[in-house]
Amino acid sequence: MPQHIVTFSEIKPADTCRYDGVALGEVMLRLDPFDVPTALAREMRIFQGGGETNVACGLAYTFGLRTAVLTALVDDHIGVNIRNQLRAAGVDTSKIIWFNTLNDGGRFTTDQKGTLMNGVNFTYAGKGIVPSNTLYYRAHTAARELREGDVDWDALFGGEGVRVFSTGGIYTLISPTSAGLAIEAVKKANEHGTFVAADLNYRSKVEPNKARAREINQTIAPYLGFLVGNDSDLSDALGYETQVSSKAPFDEWLEAYKATVRQVARDFANLSLIGTQWRGATNADTISWGAVLYDCASDTFCVAPLRTDIPIADRTGGGDSFMSGVLAALLKGKDLATAVQWGAAHGILVQETPGDITMVDERAVLAEVKRAQVGGGVKASR
Numbered sequence: 001m002p003q004h005i006v007t008f009s010e011i012k013p014a015d016t017c018r019y020d021g022v023a024l025g026e027v028m029l030r031l032d033p034f035d036v037p038t039a040l041a042r043e044m045r046i047f048q049g050g051g052e053t054n055v056a057c058g059l060a061y062t063f064g065l066r067t068a069v070l071t072a073l074v075d076d077h078i079g080v081n082i083r084n085q086l087r088a089a090g091v092d093t094s095k096i097i098w099f100n101t102l103n104d105g106g107r108f109t110t111d112q113k114g115t116l117m118n119g120v121n122f123t124y125a126g127k128g129i130v131p132s133n134t135l136y137y138r139a140h141t142a143a144r145e146l147r148e149g150d151v152d153w154d155a156l157f158g159g160e161g162v163r164v165f166s167t168g169g170i171y172t173l174i175s176p177t178s179a180g181l182a183i184e185a186v187k188k189a190n191e192h193g194t195f196v197a198a199d200l201n202y203r204s205k206v207e208p209n210k211a212r213a214r215e216i217n218q219t220i221a222p223y224l225g226f227l228v229g230n231d232s233d234l235s236d237a238l239g240y241e242t243q244v245s246s247k248a249p250f251d252e253w254l255e256a257y258k259a260t261v262r263q264v265a266r267d268f269a270n271l272s273l274i275g276t277q278w279r280g281a282t283n284a285d286t287i288s289w290g291a292v293l294y295d296c297a298s299d300t301f302c303v304a305p306l307r308t309d310i311p312i313a314d315r316t317g318g319g320d321s322f323m324s325g326v327l328a329a330l331l332k333g334k335d336l337a338t339a340v341q342w343g344a345a346h347g348i349l350v351q352e353t354p355g356d357i358t359m360v361d362e363r364a365v366l367a368e369v370k371r372a373q374v375g376g377g378v379k380a381s382r
Helices: 055-060 077-088 154-160 178-191 210-223 231-238 250-267 319-331 336-350 364-376
Strands: 019-024 029-031 045-049 067-070 072-074 097-099 122-124 133-137 162-168 197-198 226-229 273-283 286-295 300-303 307-311
Touching: 019 055, 019 178, 019 319, 029 077, 045 077, 055 231, 067 122, 072 077, 154 162, 162 178, 178 197, 178 210, 197 210, 210 231, 210 250, 210 273, 210 319, 226 319, 250 273, 250 336, 250 364, 273 319, 273 336, 286 319, 286 336, 300 336, 307 336, 319 336, 336 364
Parallel strands: 019 067, 019 162, 029 122, 072 097, 162 197, 197 226, 226 273
Antiparallel strands: 029 045, 122 133, 273 286, 286 300, 286 307
């Protein structure tokens, strides 16, 4: 373990680094059947998204920060479509590792028969009492093939410079080798003074074996400065139980979550921040939304105003946008009270538009922070 894990107060100045943020993860093509369940769909709209890469997209598009994604894609029309969408969000795609389709026997090659593929998911947003549903096709994706040694971390963190590096619990569990690359990355990031963040983001469809998930997350957690995870993530991915009902209101949940978070901070003294968003679902398209950020050193909790009974269009990406909102505030020199506000606002706004990533700019985030603070309504812009 490194002698020192970078804290949020030690984030490097912007002028010393090429990138404000770099994210390691899997990115997929998302097919969305509008308001028709996937089984009956005849038309789809196309997005890109991934639990980790969504963070880089939010930092770039909404907050105007310099980001890149580290992932792997097959060099075909689907891969190029994903790349083009990432570019449209303002993300540097030069770090993508491409698998050619020449089947030339090299390390990064495949055939044109789909032996390796770009990941695809079908995500139906749900409506009313009909829940959202996502189907994944990722068993043979290029991102699963990445392993230790595939990235020159010294060149990235030491040569070019990165202020914040982020990854998450989806990528670390998608293949037998993905965790090794992520652990290699977070170790090297700390060596070079880069602040490291990770979202536990446990998904049973990725890794149903919670024992394996906990083993891997407990290995990577000692190298993190910022851990994102709600009570169920902390249980499923790390083994910490929060004594609260899944139907508890926000205030009751928060008190129980505080006890869990303090225990996590005691066990992982390297952490300087722990946080999460909270979702209280009335139905598939109406939610209540809260957020909390814990400063481990000062034993201080910052809590965003609770938003109640908010109609949403698409619940995907709320946690990723919470994380990018918090990181954006920190990268721009804001305090933790502001950071949790930005995270909460960005997290709810992404759910008001279709797709995994937000379609709003920083002004919209600041306006939503203000609206929530005063409990105001929404005015038309004419």
